[in-house]
Amino acid sequence: MNITIVHYNTIPVSLYGGTERVIWYLGKELAKLGHRITYLVEQGSYCDFATVKAINHSEDIWLQIPEDTDVVHFQHQPNITENAKHPYIVTMHGNAGSNEQLDTNTVFVSKNHAERYGSTTFVYNGLDWDDYSSPNLKKEEYFHFLGKAAWRIKNVRGAINVVTKAKNKRLKVLGGHRFNFKMGVRFTLSPKISFYGMVGGTQKNELLNKSKGLIFPVLWHEPFGLAIIESLYYGCPIFGTPYGSLTELISNDVGYLSNKRSDLTNAIENVTTFSNEKCSEYAIDCFNSKKMAISYVELYEKAVSGIILNIEKPKLKNAQNSKFLEWYE
Known part of the structure; x- marks a missing residue:
């Protein structure tokens, strides 16, 4: 497959950079599996195993995705899905607000993360x-x-x-x-x-x-x-x-x-x-990048086949009442 990974940051990782580290190793493993990878990321990015294209923030993101892309993998919630020209999935890396409805093709990063939004779709992060x-x-x-x-x-x-x-x-x-x-x-x-x-x-x-x-x-x-x-x-x-x-x-x-x-x-x-x-x-x-990549390929194939990953738009089920969870000194 031709897979385009979209992220509003630069790669490779600088210092810690959690999401950048994950998508770098994801793309690397996907390339090893025979897929062709394009990163649509911020200016200044570079990569030796994939094509890198800089995001133009003045242009619709869908118009910047290569025409031969089979599936797009967003690392943020896309603003306008009505303009979607390709099958896609969205990885949710953080926690959304209580009133935010997420895309039906949202993927979470742990079972607990998914369950809190009424979903069963998740892929564990993995590292090389x-x-x-x-x-x-x-x-x-x-x-x-x-x-x-x-x-x-x-x-x-x-x-x-x-x-x-x-x-x-x-x-x-x-x-x-x-x-x-x-x-x-x-x-x-x-x-x-x-x-x-x-x-x-x-x-x-x-x-x-x-x-x-x-x-x-x-x-x-x-x-x-x-x-x-x-x-x-x-x-x-x-x-x-x-x-x-x-x-x-x-x-x-x-x-x-x-x-x-x-x-x-x-x-x-x-x-x-x-x-x-x-x-x-x-x-x-349990948390290696090859295992992560294989799990994502299964979801890419579902998206390409027109299968929606979540029947309903995921939304936080129980809002946290306080800013911080309990801690007893």
């Missing part, structure tokens, strides 16, 4: 583990937080408290700084906490590879969480909250979930009860 360094299962004496610390829903303060309340434990924060005036002059003086800002590539992988585990006490329904599978790949069990995809992805074999700080502190003090090998094998087997 060949691009990552080999897991080192000999760990140093620290845990890590991975995410945009400026987003309060990621709860970096909770992660810090989980570790500072534990005996002889340290935390490395990947994705934030010790001082953040935008967050109400947030600062952390504890010497047990180190900050690395937004890191990516080799530096990020090296930090994950030596970590004992990921502290991930999110205060929203996480749609998927690349931080989860990257950490698992490097043999890190997950210590997080029971929200969104975490209840689905994290079993007792590879992590511990609670919305109570004291429970998570106790759990990390017993981190040696988890198998680093089992965590890594789980990520490699």
Whole structure:
């Protein structure tokens, strides 16, 4: 098939770039499977295994899609589907507002994500583990937080408290700084906490590879969480909250979930009860880019055949009453 992937950002990934990382590996795997890939993305993008075309924001997006495209894969909700000239699907990477109706061909990134919008259509994100360094299962004496610390829903303060309340434990924060005036002059003086800002590539992988585990006490329904599978790949069990995809992805074999700080502190003090090998094998087997690509091909074939992926337009079934989900210090 000729597949056009549309995304309003540049590729390849810069630093973390979750969606960009996913669609890069998706296109790479699709090309290996014999499909021809075109990326319709922002100016400045480049790729050695696909055709790259820059988006013109002054022109209808449908007019920019190559004529020989068999199926279009949007990474955002298309504004005008009445103009659709090709079969298409839409991956929903985040959480939509309570009043937003999504396209009938929307695909979610976890079962929990789909169910919250009344859908059963989802594909797990996958990564190309060949691009990552080999897991080192000999760990140093620290845990890590991975995410945009400026987003309060990621709860970096909770992660810090989980570790500072534990005996002889340290935390490395990947994705934030010790001082953040935008967050109400947030600062952390504890010497047990180190900050690395937004890191990516080799530096990020090296930090994950030596970590004992990921502290991930999110205060929203996480749609998927690349931080989860990257950490698992490097043999890190997950210590997080029971929200969104975490209840689905994290079993007792590879992590511990609670919305109570004291429970998570106790759990990390017993981190040696988890198998680093089992965590890594789980990520490699279940969240690889080839598996993701094969799942998407099945949905592409449905779209080309005229099959609608959702009978009704997906819409959030139960609006969250508060800005943040419960967290008990």
